[in-house]
Amino acid sequence: MAEGIIESGRFPGGVSLPAHTEESTKEPIAKAPVPDTVVLPLHQHIGAPATPLVATGEQVLRGQPIAQASAFISAWVHASTSGTVVAVENRPVAHPSGMTAPCIVIESDGEDEPYREFEPIENYAEAEPVVLHERVRDCGIVGLGGAAFPTSVKLNVPQQSVETLILNGAECEPYISCDDALMRERADSIVRGAEMMMHIVQTLHGIIAIEDNKPEAFEALRTAVDALGEARIDIVRVPSVYPEGGEKQLIQMLTDKEVPADGLPADIGCLMQNVATASAVDDAITLGQALISRVVTVTGGGVARPSNLEVRFGTLFSDLIELCGGYTEDISRLIMGGPMMGFALASDEVPVEKATDCILAAAAAEIETRYDEMPCIRCGECARVCPASLLPQQLYWYARAEDQERLQHYDLMDCIECGCCAYVCPSHIPLVQYYRHAKSEIWIAGQERIRADQSRERYQLRERRLERQEAGRADRLEHKARRLKEKGRDPIQEIMDRVEHRNDDSGDSS
Amino acid sequence: MIAALLSLTILASLLGLFLGAAARKYRVADNPLVDKVDALLPQTQCAQCGYPGCRPYARAIISGEADINRCPPGGATTIRALGDLLGRDVKPLDSTCGVETPPMVAVIDEGICIGCRLCIKACPVDVIIGAPKLMHTVVERECTGCELCVPVCPVDCIDMIDIETDISNWRWPAPSDYQQRTAHG
Numbered sequence: 001m002a003e004g005i006i007e008s009g010r011f012p013g014g015v016s017l018p019a020h021t022e023e024s025t026k027e028p029i030a031k032a033p034v035p036d037t038v039v040l041p042l043h044q045h046i047g048a049p050a051t052p053l054v055a056t057g058e059q060v061l062r063g064q065p066i067a068q069a070s071a072f073i074s075a076w077v078h079a080s081t082s083g084t085v086v087a088v089e090n091r092p093v094a095h096p097s098g099m100t101a102p103c104i105v106i107e108s109d110g111e112d113e114p115y116r117e118f119e120p121i122e123n124y125a126e127a128e129p130v131v132l133h134e135r136v137r138d139c140g141i142v143g144l145g146g147a148a149f150p151t152s153v154k155l156n157v158p159q160q161s162v163e164t165l166i167l168n169g170a171e172c173e174p175y176i177s178c179d180d181a182l183m184r185e186r187a188d189s190i191v192r193g194a195e196m197m198m199h200i201v202q203t204l205h206g207i208i209a210i211e212d213n214k215p216e217a218f219e220a221l222r223t224a225v226d227a228l229g230e231a232r233i234d235i236v237r238v239p240s241v242y243p244e245g246g247e248k249q250l251i252q253m254l255t256d257k258e259v260p261a262d263g264l265p266a267d268i269g270c271l272m273q274n275v276a277t278a279s280a281v282d283d284a285i286t287l288g289q290a291l292i293s294r295v296v297t298v299t300g301g302g303v304a305r306p307s308n309l310e311v312r313f314g315t316l317f318s319d320l321i322e323l324c325g326g327y328t329e330d331i332s333r334l335i336m337g338g339p340m341m342g343f344a345l346a347s348d349e350v351p352v353e354k355a356t357d358c359i360l361a362a363a364a365a366e367i368e369t370r371y372d373e374m375p376c377i378r379c380g381e382c383a384r385v386c387p388a389s390l391l392p393q394q395l396y397w398y399a400r401a402e403d404q405e406r407l408q409h410y411d412l413m414d415c416i417e418c419g420c421c422a423y424v425c426p427s428h429i430p431l432v433q434y435y436r437h438a439k440s441e442i443w444i445a446g447q448e449r450i451r452a453d454q455s456r457e458r459y460q461l462r463e464r465r466l467e468r469q470e471a472g473r474a475d476r477l478e479h480k481a482r483r484l485k486e487k488g489r490d491p492i493q494e495i496m497d498r499v500e501h502r503n504d505d506s507g508d509s510s
Numbered sequence: 511m512i513a514a515l516l517s518l519t520i521l522a523s524l525l526g527l528f529l530g531a532a533a534r535k536y537r538v539a540d541n542p543l544v545d546k547v548d549a550l551l552p553q554t555q556c557a558q559c560g561y562p563g564c565r566p567y568a569r570a571i572i573s574g575e576a577d578i579n580r581c582p583p584g585g586a587t588t589i590r591a592l593g594d595l596l597g598r599d600v601k602p603l604d605s606t607c608g609v610e611t612p613p614m615v616a617v618i619d620e621g622i623c624i625g626c627r628l629c630i631k632a633c634p635v636d637v638i639i640g641a642p643k644l645m646h647t648v649v650e651r652e653c654t655g656c657e658l659c660v661p662v663c664p665v666d667c668i669d670m671i672d673i674e675t676d677i678s679n680w681r682w683p684a685p686s687d688y689q690q691r692t693a694h695g
Contacts, residue, residue: 096682455555458635459563
C-alpha cells in the first residue's frame with residue numbers, strides 16, 4: 001500500500017465551506033428499526049423506472065426482487081423486509097416537484113425473513129468477473145453517493161480500459177457524514193468491495209480518496225488495507241475543497257487529467273465508485289444480500305439528536321426524525337441532500353430510497369437568509385469558483401433570455417449544479433435555479449423535437465399512402481376502361497344487358 | 511486566337527453539359543429552406559394555419575404566401591424561431607388562426623363509440639386504431655392533439671384532455687416564481 005497526500009487543489013475553482021459534521025458523527029451508526037410499512041419507489045435510480053414483478057396480496061421476503069430493470073440503464077428493486085404487498089400505487093416521494101410516483105407498498109410481517117436465492121460467493125478472486133458483475137446487477141446496486149447511477153452499467157467498460165479504480169470518499173458537501181461514518185466502521189468491507197470491483201474490471205490499481213478533514217476514516221481504511229495485505233490500493237488524502245466529491249473534479253485532483261466534456265472517466269482510464277457502493281458490492285457478493293438499506297445522515301439544527309442511521313429503504317423521513325428526537329423549535333426547512341445541492345421538501349412523509357444520503361432539518365440560522373436578487377455587477381467571482389470552468393455569468397444572461405442555443409453552446413449541460421457560483425454571488429442571484437430551469441426546458445424541448453419528428457414521419461407516411469391508393473385506383477379504372485374497349489363492345493350497354501338478364505332469371509324462379 | 515476561342519467554347523460547353531446533368535441528377539424537390547422551416551414547426555398537423563399540414567404551411571411561408579404567425583400550437587416560441595431563421599419581423603400570433611393552448615391529447619369514450627371510422631380518416635398522423643363497427647381508440651403517446659377528429663365524430667365521443675404533468679415531465683420552475691422553496695440562493 002502507498003499513501004499519498006495531495007496538498008493543493010488541481011481542479012479549477014471551488015470554495016471552502018465549514019464541514020458541520022461533528023454533530024452527526026459523535027455516536028456510531030445506529031440501526032433504525034424496520035418500520036411496519038415500507039414504501040419502495042420504482043424509480044430510485046438514473047434511467048428507466050423498474051417494472052413491478054409482484055401484485056397486491058403477494059408475500060415477499062427480505063431481499064426478494066420485486067421490480068426488474070426495464071432498460072439497459074435501469075436497476076432492480078428489492079423488498080426491504082418480509083411481508084405482504086398491500087399496494088402498487090402512486091405515493092409521495094422525495095422529489096423537488098413534491099409529486100407522487102409509482103411505489104410498491106409492503107406491510108411488514110415482523111419476521112424479516114431473508115430471501116436466499118443469492119448464494120454467497122466465498123472466494124471472489126476465483127469467480128469469473130462476469131459472475132460478480134451479474135451479482136452486482138441482480139442485487140440492484142446503484143451509486144450511493146447521491147446520483148444513483150446503476151453500478152453494473154458503470155462497471156460495463158471496455159476490456160482493459162480502466163487503469164485505476166477510484167473510490168470516492170471525499171464527501172465534500174457540508175453536513176453530510178454518512179460516508180465518513182461508514183469508512184470509520186466498515187473500512188474492511190469497503191476495501192473488499194474495491195478489490196471485487198477491481199477484479200470485475202480487471203485492473204491492478206486502486207485509489208481510495210479521502211478529504212483531510214476525516215482523519216478517523218483515513219486511519220480506519222489504512223488499517224484495513226494493511227490488515228488485508230493489499231498492496232494494489234493507495235489511500236490518498238486530498239484537501240477539503242467543495243465540490244471535490246464531484247466525479248470529474250476528484251479525478252482531476254488525483255490524476256491531473258480532465259475528463260472530456262462529452263466523455264466518460266473511462267476515456268482517461270479511470271472508473272469511480274462511491275465508498276458506500278463498494279460496501280454494498282461486498283454485501284452482495286460475500287453475503288448474497290441485495291441492496292435494501294443504506295446509511296443516512298439525519299442532521300441540522302432543526303433536529304434534536306443529529307446522527308447517522310442504517311435505514312431500510314422505504315422508511316419514512318418522519319420516522320427517522322422521530323428516532324432522532326423530533327424537530328427542535330428552530331426547524332425552518334427540511335432538505336433532502338446537503339445545503340448546497342439538496343432540494344427542499346414539502347412533506348416529511350416520503351420514503352428513504354437509494355439516493356437518500358442526507359436529511360437536513362435546517363434551522364433558520366443555518367440557511368442563508370433570503371436576500372432579494374440584485375442586478376449582476378459583472379464581478380466575475382462566479383467564473384473564478386466554477387469547478388467546471390464554465391462562464392456562469394454568460395449562462396445567467398442567456399438563461400434569462402431563454403436562449404437555448406447559446407446556453408448549449410456555452411456548455412450549460414456540463415454544469416454540475418454544485419452551487420459555488422450562487423454561494424459567492426454578491427448580488428445573491430440564485431444562479432443554479434436559473435440553470436436548473438434552463439436545463440429542464442432544454443430537455444423538454446429535446447423531447448418535443450423527438451415527438452415532432454415522429455409525427456412528421458407518420459404524416460409523411462400517411463400522405464404517401466393516400467397518394468399510392470389514389471394512383472392505384474386511377475390505374476385500375478383506366479385499365480378497366482381499356483379492357484372493355486378492347487372487347488369491342490360498349491361497356492355500359494353490356495352491364496345493362498347483364499342486369500336485365502339477371503332480373504329475367506329471378507323473375508323465372510319466383 | 512481561333513485556337514483560344516475554340517478551346518474556351520469547348521470547355522464552356524462541356525462544363526455546361528456537366529452542370530446541367532448534375533442539376534438534373536441532384537435536383538432538390540423542394541426548396542431546402544422548406545425543410546428548415548418544417549423542422550421548426552411543431553408537426554401537430556392541425557391545419558389551423560389554413561394549410562393542410564405543417565409542410566404545406568412551410569411551403570407557403572417560403573413562397574411568401576403566408577406569414578410566420580399562423581401556428582397556434584407552436585405559439586410565440588415557434589414564431590420567434592421562424593423570425594430568427596428567415597429574418598422576418600416577430601409578431602404576435604394571428605388570432606384568426608386560434609389561440610395558444612397547453613398540449614392536449616384526444617381520448618375516445620369507448621362506451622359511446624359506434625365504430626364509424628370517420629375519426630380514423632380525419633387523423634393526420636394515423637394514430638387512431640379501429641375497424642368498421644368496432645371500437646376505436648387513440649394511441650395517446652403518439653397523438654399530436656390536433657383536434658381534427660373531434661368535429662367529425664357523429665356521436666361526439668372524443669374529448670381533448672390536458673397532458674398531465676407528472677414526475678417524468680416536471681420541469682424546474684423559473685427562479686422568480688420559486689422564491690420560497692429551495693435550499694440555496
